[in-house]
Amino acid sequence: MMISGIASKRNSVARPLMAFAAALLLTVALPGTASAQRLGYAAAPQAGPFGAGDQVLSSPQQDTAPDATVTDDEDAQLSDRLRRQVVAYNINQPAGTIVIDTANTYLYYLLGGGRAIRYGVGVGREGFTWAGTQTITRKAEWPDWHPPAQMIARQPYLPRFMAGGPGNPLGARAMYLGSTEYRIHGTNDPSTIGKFVSSGCIRLTNEDVADLFSRATVGTRVVVLPKSAPSLETRKPRPERQAMNIAVSSRD
Template sequence: MKLLALFATALLLFTFQAQAQIYGPYDDYGDYGYGDPYGSYEPPPDYGEPMPEHRPRTRSGGGTIVIATREHTLVFITPRGEQLAYPIAVGREGKQWYGTTHVVSKRKHPEWRPTASMRRKNPRLPDVVKPGPSNPLGTRAIYLADGLLRIHGTNDPSSIGTNASSGCFRMYRDDVEELYEMVRTGTRVIVQR
């Protein structure tokens, strides 16, 4: 029954996102908008606007995050069994990870540190991007596994519903802030194809 409810939620979200843009392959740093990594970046005009209601709520399970990669959907099953579904961006082809892990830490207004491979591909990337509108992690980050894989906000909300990241899971700002308040360290995370 739980699987049927999750499938129905994912199918509903997939139907609403059928017109999502799918990005083609590009360099690791390209999805963060860094033509000039030291320049000033303004947030998109609608970044602070409230998002439409897109979280169907049903009953099932408890205390788990389930990420349906193909459906670009993250479902948080609360300890009371309520399911909260959110649209997300996932990793590009070759940058996706599947399996079971858990939340190891959380940070408000996180810094972004490009990985060594990103810096090799673009040496102009800064060592760190401080919190603010140009930060690719947005306002909240939920760290998984060894701390390199994250559920986080974004400075590019138009990427939600696409395969756009270097492996992490991006969420709208309001959604990641809501999820951040509910999720605890140790929460189980299941990433499905």
């Protein structure tokens, strides 16, 4: 009887110890979200619409496409004059036309009725501005970048190719102008908006280029005013001239 009682007491102590050891082994073998948090590091991200790594958007060389939705509040970095807004703008062009005021670093999307959406832009630096008319011949979301040969000749350190993504200089959207190498595109550096910085392309914040991209279509007419052209914003037509014709040179 005494031996049976001792064995029973030993079993009553051993069972909880064995259960605790089994639970500890299970926790180590399967470190899920809860155990990861207890150990002080973040659990692995769960799979999203583009797969397990779609939350990581910082590298332009990622295998999965970045989310096409532009959510960064880049416009908050702009001065008031460069923020997207509807303004009075009188120019003899039809609604739906894009007009680029190079001198004042503005892009206008004409709404008709003397009004336009005005965006702040970065334009060509000294020696790289141009004027003329083109049409949008292609549109792309998160475009790849292939620096042209002339640009590489000037800046040999540039990559020969860069996949589309948040680190790409073309930003979230691009609209290609005619058969030229010029584009209206986004940027990964909002601080360049309002400046003369590019090799002739027109750049907007990613927020603004996504907005313009949703309005402009392939075939949209783009008028680029020369750097010396005066601003036409809020200008009233003179009585003797009911419309002002803007003469621009053609450039293929």
